[in-house]
Amino acid sequence: MYYPEEIIQEVRDRNDIVDVISQHVQLKKQGSNYFGLCPFHNEKSPSFSVSPSKKMFHCFGCHAGGNVITFVRMYENYTFQEAMKVLADRAGIKLPEVEMTEEMKKKAAKKQCLYDINKTAATYFYYRLRNQGGELGLNYFKSRGLTEETMHKFGLGYALQYSDDLVKYLKSKDYDDELIREAGLGVFGEKEGMRDRFINRVMFPISDANNKVIAFGGRVMGDAKPKYLNSQETPVFEKRNNLYGLNFARSSRSDNFILCEGYMDVIAMHQAGFNQAVASLGTAFTPEQAMILKRFSRDILLAYDSDGAGVGAALKAIRILRDCGMNGRVISLKPYKDPDEFIKAEGREAFEERINNAGNGFMFEIKVLRDSFNFNDPAQKTEFQREIASKLLDFEEELERDNYLHAVCEEYRISEDGLKKLLFAMATKRGLKRERVEVSTEFIEPVSKSGDDDPDGYAQRLLLTWLTEEPEKYKKIKDRISVEDFIDPLYRKVAESILEQLESGKTDPAAIMDLFDEIEEQQRVSEIFHTKLSALDTEAEKEKAFYEIVVRVKEESLNKSRSEAGGAEDIKKMVEKKKVLENLRRAGRL
Secondary structure: OOOOOHHHHHHHHHHOHHHHHHHHOEEEOOOOEEOOOOOOOOOOOOEEEOOOOOOEEEOOOOOOEHHHHHHHHHHHHOOOOHHHHHHHHHHOOOOOOOOOOOOHHHHHHHHHHHHHHHHHHHHHHHHOOOOOOOOHHHHHHHHOOOHEEEEEEEOOOOEEOOOOOOHHHHOOOOOOOOHHHOOEEEEOOOEEEEOOOOOOEEEEEEEOOOOOOEEEEEEEEEOOOEEEEEOEOOOOOOOOOOOOOOHOOOOOOOOOEEEEOHHHHHHHHHHHHOOOOOOOOOOOOOOOHHHHHHOOOOOEEEOOOOOHHHHHHHHHHHHHHHOOOOOOEEEEOOOOHHHHHHHHHHOOOHHHHHHHHHHHHHHHHHHHHHHHOOOOOOOHHHHHHHHHHHEEEEEEEEHHHHHHHHHHHHHOOOOOOHHHHHHHHHHHHHHOOOOOOOOOOOOOOOOOOOOOOOOOHHHHHHHHHHHHHHHHHHHOOOOOOOOHHOOOHHHHHHHHHHHHHHHHHHOOHHHHOOOOHHHHHHHHHHOOOOOOOOOOHHHHHHHHHHHHHHHHHHHHHHHHHHHHHOOOHHHHHHHHHHHHHHHHHHHHOO
16 A cells, blocks of 8 residues: 555545535536536536445446546546645645555656656756757757747757767766666667667657656757657656646646647747647547546647648547547638748737637538538539538437537538438438337346356446445345355455445445555446446335345356365365355245
C-alpha cells in the first residue's frame, strides 16, 4: 500500500463521492443513486451511476468504475499518490510519508529520472538558442514573428548541427547512455556510439498538464527529412494522451478550446491572446485527446489548415469529437492556409470574428461532401442525398436528428419529406429499430459438470453484489458459502474481504477497491458490485433467485474441485462441498 489503510479510509470517507463527481459530471438523483452522462466515453443516455451508500461509481456502458480515489485518478490521469494528495488537501487531511514497495520505488525513480533529464535537455536547448551557434534557430523564430516573451513562455530552443553535442552535455551531468536512449534524446549506432536524436532543429519542449517536460518536437533547419521529428514514446510520454499547449490552455478561462495542427500554430495563437489553443503531437487527433479536452470544455473549435490534408484531418477530428459527446465547430481560415498566416495578415480582431462565426461540424462535413458531387447529374444528386441520410443515422436522438435534417434540407434545397422517407427506409434496412428483449423466467441456469458454462463468474458477481446490498442475507449462507467457493482469483480476494466485513457487521465496498493498484482491476471489482438480475418483482422471486445463485456458486465450486482433486485433502474438501450442495438441493430454499 502507498499509505496506511486508516489514512486511505479517512480520505475516502471525508470526500463525499457525489460532491466530488458533481464538480465534473451533471448528476440527477434517481431512487437511491445518482445518474449522469459518463465522462469516460460518449453516450446520449445516462448510464453513469454514483452510489452514495456504496461510495462507488460505475458506468454500465463502458464499465468504468471504482471509488472516489479511482475517479480522480481516471479523470485527471493522476497516479494514486497524486489523487490521494488532491483529495486529502480538499478534506484538510495531512498525509504521512508515502510507503512504497521496492517495485513502486523503481518505477517512480525511473519516471523521475526521465523528468530530470528532459528538464536538463530543455534548459540546454533553451541556452543554445540564445548563444553562439544558435543564430540560425533564433532567426527562424524571429522570422515567424515570435517575441522574446513568447519564446520564453514556451521554452523554445535549438539543437546544434553537431551529432553528439547534447549527449556530451548530458554525460557531463552523469546521465548514462541507457537513460539518454530511453528518454528519446539519443540514438545508438554501432560505429558512432550514442549520438544526438535532434540535430540542427529548432526545439519545442512538450510539457504535460502539470508543466513537467516529457518530450520534444524538433523542426529541421535544412532540407533533411523528416521536417518535424518528435520524441519516441517513453514511460512519461504517450502521444495519444497528451496535447501540446494544454499546460497553458487548461487555465485560459475560455469556454472553448481551439484545436490546431502544429506547434507554431499554437504558439502564434497564444501570442495573439488565444490561450485556449492546443495541438495533437505529430499524429492524428485521438479519442484519448478528445476525452482530455472534454474535462475542460465540450465546445472545440478546429483551426486546421485550409488545404486538402487539413480538411481531411478536420473531418476525422469532427467524428471523434462527436463520438465523445462533444461539439466540434470549424473556423474558416480562407483565403489563408493556417492560423499563423491568418493572424499575421488580418490581426487578432479578425480572427476573433472567425471564432464567433465558426461553422457547425456536421454542416461542414456535408459541405465537403457536396463539393464531390455534380448536382447537374440526377444520379449524383441522389447519391449525395443517400450519403446525407446515412450520416443522419448516426444521431441516436430523434430531436437532434430532425434538427439537422431540417437544416440540411434548407441549405441544399432538398425535400424534407423525401429525405425523411429515405432515412426511414435506410434505418429499417439496417435493422436499427431495437426489438424488445425478453427476460427469461429462469433466474439462473444450472451449470454442467464441466464447470465451463459461466466463464465470467456471473453467479459469483451476483452473490457478492447481493451480500453488500442486503448484508442480512449473510446469516442464511454463512455455513454454506466460503472464500474457496469463489473460483476467479480476483473474486476470491474480494469475497475474502466482504465475508470479513460481514462477520464484523459492517460492509464497505469502496474500501475493497484499495486492495487493487491497477485501474483495470478496480473496474472489474466495480462490476462485481453492480451486477444485478432484472424482473424480480416479488419477495418470492427474490428469494428463489438468491437461492439459485447460491446453488450455482456451489455447483461451480464443486466442479472445479472435481477437475483439480489430487490428494486425500482435496478429496475430503470435495466431499464436504458435495454434501452442502446436496442439502441445498434437497431443501429447495435457504
